[in-house]
Amino acid sequence: MERQAMEAARSWLADQGVSRVRDGWVSDEAPDTLLTANDVAHSWAGEVFAEDLDPADRVRLAFGLLDLLDEYWVACELRMADGSAGGSLPAEVLWDGYRRRLEADRDVEAITYSLWVDWFEDRSTAATAFAEVLGNDIDRVVADRSDPLLRRARRVLECSGPVPWPVKEPAYRTALRLPALHSPLFHGLRASYHDIYGDLEPAAALALLDQLDLPTNTQHLAELRHVLAAGHKNHYRSPRAWDDAVRSGS
Template identity: 80%
Template sequence: MQAEEAARRWLADQGLRQVCDGWVSDEKPDALLTANQVAHSWAGDVFAEDLDAADQVRLAFGLLDLPDDYWVTCELRFANESAEGPLPADVLWGGYRQRLEADRDAEAVTYSLWVDWFEDHSTSATAFAEVLGNDIDRVVAERSEALLRRARRVLECSGPVPWTVKDLTYRTAMRLPALHSAVFCGLLASFHDVYGDLEPAAALALLDQLDLPANTQHLAELGHVLASGHKNHYRSPGAWDDAVRSCS
């Protein structure tokens, strides 16, 4: 909330204020702006402010909390990769963890992890470790709702993360039945995502240990393709359709 209020004040200094259906500027008070327009037009300016890098990151996350638009996370990534980067890792990944744990919609954050940080193999290992891998043992031990919420969200979008990076985290999460459904979603995404990655035998061993309802959608089909040695939907065209026919 503190970051959000700081961002609201900063936007007000830029001549922007929030109204019931969006945003308006002092220059054009009759032109309603969407969250996406606000993010595209102003989020990048945060990193030109006369603030230290940590405060710039905090302000950017406040903007993410306000318009709640994925583009703000793009500007964070751009700044991290710029000549002035990288951004302070503790503040950057702490901001991600905080929003993954919050009891509010986190679609922009999980989408950012999935399509930007996890699909890029130059960043996937670090990103996955920072948002879950480094403290999965604490998640399982403490079992707080906030930590479980973060774990579920990360596991569900972890399909593109290399198997060697996420395998231990998946196996550790298996110790907690409350995370079994999220592990299943991660395995399913690991097979179906364009950049999904898994090892069929190891993934099947995990799948067989999951405590899931027998009527879980796609459970049988996933087991079939893994047992057949398929690693990815796009590397084995037709394998999923064969599984659907076999399991129907």
């Protein structure tokens, strides 16, 4: 399905006069100017949502463009279109697109970055986004343990720092039951402390941290335990606490 989406996006770009060449992209308007994938994303991704297509097909086309270009800006245009005056995008198609790519056996940095900065940092969308990409499925992830589901869970946990603690804690507690998720869960807890919009409850986070089966030499494990035990909620609220933990050799 993703290959079909990419081909549809490639065909759509061709209709806009944009085509792939050996070292990048060119447009009919300026055939002597070599464009990067990022140039193409910034110039044409937003145009997808002006197409005379069914709303669901616009979303599918945008995801195909994201697969083709592998540029975060396409995902950013998806988020902006969802919050536009024209109304929300079809939720089923939108979140199915995210889930499929989070499960893919390839790099999906544009998708995870989009989740982190566009959906999880926004308190008006964080709960819905987290539920759609992991929260609603975490029991199935733990029971099924298939590689695609585990890839999705790992990726979401690692970028979930900004998600409000009451939203993500149930999924964190369920993930605790599966040792394969302990390392990404640790990264999620660390991000919950270090991200500028990170959110956690120190006592509850410490209780989870103490149940993780991690190598004793895990980087920053001791420091995180130290600041949580001291009751700190976020690095930016107590900027000296982490340095104190490092100096103390915790």
